[in-house]
Amino acid sequence: MAATAENKALCCRACRKPLFLATQLAPAHERPATASARTPPCTSYFLDALPAWVADVATSGAVEGKLVCACGSKFGSFNWSGAQCSCGAWVVPAIQVPKSRVDARATCLGGWV
Secondary structure (H helix, E strand, O other): OOOOHHHEEEEEOOOOOEEEEHHHEOOOOOOOOOOOOOOOOOOEEEEOOOOHHHHHHHHHOOOEEEEEOOOOOEEEEEEOOOEEOOOOOEEOOEEEEEHHHEEEEEEEOOEEO
């Protein structure tokens, strides 16, 4: 079965634990008007909302912080004031996960693969 956005999970690169589904990713943001062909591509994913299992981080009252997997590996960060993407665009609020910290893996009806 081919992996599609509907059945793809993004997993911690350190322990392979599923962190969130590809369907939870924010739609692509617009590159700044000043972007040129030399502007680097986006190197991070941005989420629409924190996954339920890390949502308690947001209720701590912190404006920014790290997202940490159950294995202890940092896999991203959040900043309610926003953050700049590698392409130069500002994303507000920013729930940012570097592509180098996660692996996209297929899921099946029986659970995570």
